[in-house]
Amino acid sequence: MAATAGLVVSVSPWWRDTPAGSLDSTAATLTAAGRIAGLVAGYLLLVQVLLMSRLGILERWVGTERLVRWHRDVGATLLVAVLAHLALIVVGYARSAGHPVLTQVGLLLRDYEDMVSAFTAAGIIVLLGLTGVRAVRRALPYELWHRLHLASYLVLLLGFGHQFSNGAQLFPPGPARTWWLGMYAAVLAALLVGRVLGPLRFNLRHRLRVADVVAENPETVSIYLTGERLGQVDLLGGQFLRWRFLTRGCWGQSHPFSVSAAANGRWLRITVKVVGTHTRDLRNLDAGTRVWVSGPAGTFTAAHRRTDRALLIAGGSGITPIRAMLEELPPGAALIYRARTPDDVLLHRELDWLAQARQTSIWYVIGSRDDPGPRQLMSAAGLRRLVPDLAERDVYLCGPAGLVAHSVRALRSAGVPRRQIHLATFEL
Ligand SMILES: Cc1cc2nc3c(=O)[nH]c(=O)nc-3n(C[C@H](O)[C@H](O)[C@H](O)COP(=O)(O)OP(=O)(O)OC[C@H]3O[C@@H](n4cnc5c(N)ncnc54)[C@H](O)[C@@H]3O)c2cc1C
Structure with a gap:
């Protein structure tokens, strides 16, 4: 307009x-x-x-x-x-x-x-x-x-x-x-x-640096960051920043990663899946490496919801923003986590802990998209069976483009209004 x-x-x-x-x-x-x-x-x-x-x-x-x-x-x-x-x-x-x-x-x-x-x-x-x-x-x-x-x-x-x-x-x-x-x-x-x-x-205020790099599985690492005044960082779970790690081989590139835990005043964290040369290099970051960021950005947050209940659907490393957001959503959310194999499930223990602390129902749906179990479960009828009040919830989706597109179709035919569906595809 x-x-x-x-x-x-x-x-x-x-x-x-x-x-x-x-x-x-x-x-x-x-x-x-x-x-x-x-x-x-x-x-x-x-x-x-x-x-x-x-x-x-x-x-x-x-x-x-x-x-x-x-x-x-x-x-x-x-x-x-x-x-x-x-x-x-x-x-x-x-x-x-x-x-x-x-x-x-x-x-x-x-x-x-x-x-x-x-x-x-x-x-x-x-x-x-x-x-x-x-x-x-x-x-x-x-x-x-x-x-x-x-x-x-x-x-x-x-x-x-x-x-x-x-x-x-x-x-x-x-x-x-x-x-x-x-x-x-x-x-x-x-x-x-x-x-x-x-x-x-932002950078002069918070002066971020790498605190630790922890392997989550052979293809994924969590990078913990410390800095100054982290209690005042203006960041919502589900948002992302563009990260430039100021070390040899990395400083020339700035890549977007969502925070994988809500801001807690002590540290920030991103969880990175290796898909190419830059993400591979991030596995070898040294503690103390200075970081230059731009952001935070993104509307994939609990603050942008329209209802008080949420269904979250994550695929693979798409769990990262959703894991952070779970801490900021009202209790009673439901999470469906799609992964190919049990080893692909990330942050498993934290999710189970959050399920208890925030009264969140979690379903781990393991298998390839052609397996009959996941296929049925991710259909409109399957989703409705799992979460009967689906149409009255905000639905947050993050994962591979195929999963997101398929889920949106299923959600729409299960009666979820378009304005209640929030998407993050990790593509800009
Ligand atoms: C908003 C957003 C949030 C993201 N959050 C996470 C996360 O929490 N965890 C995670 O593992 N991954 C996340 N990603 C994906 C991550 O940014 C890419 O996997 C990473 O940049 C790939 O870099 P690469 O050099 O290793 O791989 P490449 O092989 O160079 O790239 C693989 C693909 O990643 C994308 N990509 C590469 N470089 C950039 C860049 N500088 N800016 C934007 N896209 C790029 C392109 O689509 C490219 O085709 C996110 C992406 C976006 C857009």
Whole structure:
């Protein structure tokens, strides 16, 4: 709603500055459409950067996973708007001057201020659009994909100049130019707070370091962290932080991990399953290693529930945020923990202890997804048999994408309203 209102205000100068009757030729109409597309593209680019600014208020209210989803959706529209802007302006100018299109491109690059950087920005957006295609994204290592994405900041910088030196609506001083400059300033401020000042404050305040690394099973470790003023840490069970371990081989990467125990004033803990090179390296962290974090973030918390009872469904290492959240949910929750083999069950003893302390019913459902037992149990009828008041509960789901998708279908057909289902898939 706010984003749409912002878009209308941002495009309205075109409306005001374009007298009726001025679109009397094809060239004028094409150029006008190109200008609108340009304003839309400029606005969407700012929205994109704002969504990823990691501003605490956005991360807490909207939730990182939803912000990432919006970012992905807006990205496709941004790409279309940029290509439309480029094509319509070039063809519109070419028709108006009677030049071939390629000649017009050359003239724009040669005679107009900031056009080389604007074309470069458009090229980067096309490249980023390609990396957003699911198949391409899967093929690229996450770190490379992430580093390529940081080029969005370059787009902001490169695209800025031509908007104000050539943009018919933004060149002359006036309310339109002031509004757009204000939007740029607001987005840069959000970036500064979300990406620099917020983490700086958190890290200087809490000065986290590794206390111990404990093996939970051959593929999983729990990393305990100590620090200062941990009693004041603003962290809810179910939230995650991005962790950068400042040691050789690890300091260059920041990875998201949920806390696997609620904040207790003495230590924090994450529980990490080895799936690749970075998680493998984390098994060998030394006590005393300094850690730089960004966060906390996420709305997968007891505070975001709509009812007083909860059903939690975890798969494999998806138990980590759920284990932390169990401490903060009202007593009487129910937990279904899916694991392939008994050895894959994590934090078993703590869960059993919490079951007693918080009057939580726990079912360990062991076996592959094709085994008849788990298959029946995870169906709509099976879930209803286990938890008859299912539809009146908030349901929290965390685990592999397949388990989450299957469970959502079963829950929906068992009558659980969509707004009561909370998801965490460990994918951003
Ligand atoms: C919100 C959230 C919370 C998470 N909590 C936990 C947890 O509590 N315990 C746990 O074991 N795992 C958790 N994960 C998953 C964990 O972040 C990845 O398994 C880990 O980053 C993989 O790194 P790798 O280099 O070992 O493996 P890789 O083989 O490099 O990556 C495997 C997959 O992990 C994802 N990934 C890799 N690097 C990053 C990154 N820097 N940022 C985001 N995603 C990345 C990508 O989808 C990638 O395909 C969480 C993920 C998210 C998004």
